[in-house]
Amino acid sequence: MSQEGLLLVVSGPSGAGKGTVCKSLLQKCSEIKYSTSVTTRKPRKGEEHGVNYFFTSVEEFQDMIKNNQLLEWAKVYDNYYGTPTEFVIETLKSGQDVILEIDVEGAKQIFKNFPNGVFIFLLPPSMEELASRIYKRGTDSKEVIEKRLAAAQGEIDQLINYNYVVLNDEVEKATEKIQSIIIAEKCKVNRNKVLKEEYWK
Template identity: 45%
Template sequence: MAMSGNLYVVAAPSGAGKTTLVRMLLASEAGVNLSISHTTRSPRPGESDGREYHFVAVDAFRAMISRGEFLEWAEVHGNFYGTSKSRIAEQLAAGSDVLLEIDWQGAQQVRQQFPEAIGIFILPPSMEELTRRLTGRGTDAPEVVERRLAAAQAEMRHVGEFDYVIINDQLDQALDDLRAVVRAARLAVGKQRARHAGLFAKLL
């Protein structure tokens, strides 16, 4: 069955504003759904299964890995996180757009199994601004900020692996750019044929 939905993979270094942009996109653009990952970590207060994450036991997660059920997965701070391949496929086949908010390593895994995924990388306008944003949080010690900045520079070297780059200088403009990518991708000939098969059959 043709998949009429698009899969968007959004990545960025810490402090670039990815989470804020994604949240604003989901609130303003109908038909885009945030992928809900599986995780082995325990739910935090206020979280519920199937909303923030699908919470599963470690053994169950490992079994899913062995069956090849993940589009991408990783171990982070002792917990596993992964994206279900079948859940993504079901949503795309139904015509829904799906957005994955992951790092560049997860994006590489996705492209290996789903090369038609649309990669979007969010950049800060400068290292000075990135430093200001990370320092302005007021939650990290200076040495932690330095490590985050070094990690951010390493992550940004992978920008060439993505299809689109959005520089998040002015938030409203960056959101407009992100929405433009989403809307343009929906107008690709293959997607329009899949979504409007009856119309194409009549007209052509």
């Protein structure tokens, strides 16, 4: 009987580098599966449907909500984002880890259903660096950027609800810290029920 997989939830303000760190982690840990989110926002340059996101209409997204096909969902900066339920549940049951890259509101919903998940908050080195990253990205309008920056402090205030906080000053270091978190979590007694049955009756 295999150990159930870990549900890794990574959040942080826009510009904290969540996508970059998750990509680095997936390259180093092939056993981790990335849960592709559904969104109603338009694809950015270079993004592919089914790879970066499942891009859909507002109407189709609302149908998924009604049919309980989303583990969590939220409206962020006038767009909807959500996590398909079936993939996550089946992957965890198979013993594989799943990583979700979601906002703080989505993480709250996940916690209600999976309190045993591993919740990691990614921080930028400073608010000044955060603003610089968002502007350099060049994918959003000035209005959207201002919304993201205005919301960032409120999102950071939510880190008290997470299990871990990781400073993303360097992608490599941030990735290594998350790898260490995964190792530690898998060694927790409450995650090793099979060993408990084997060694102490």
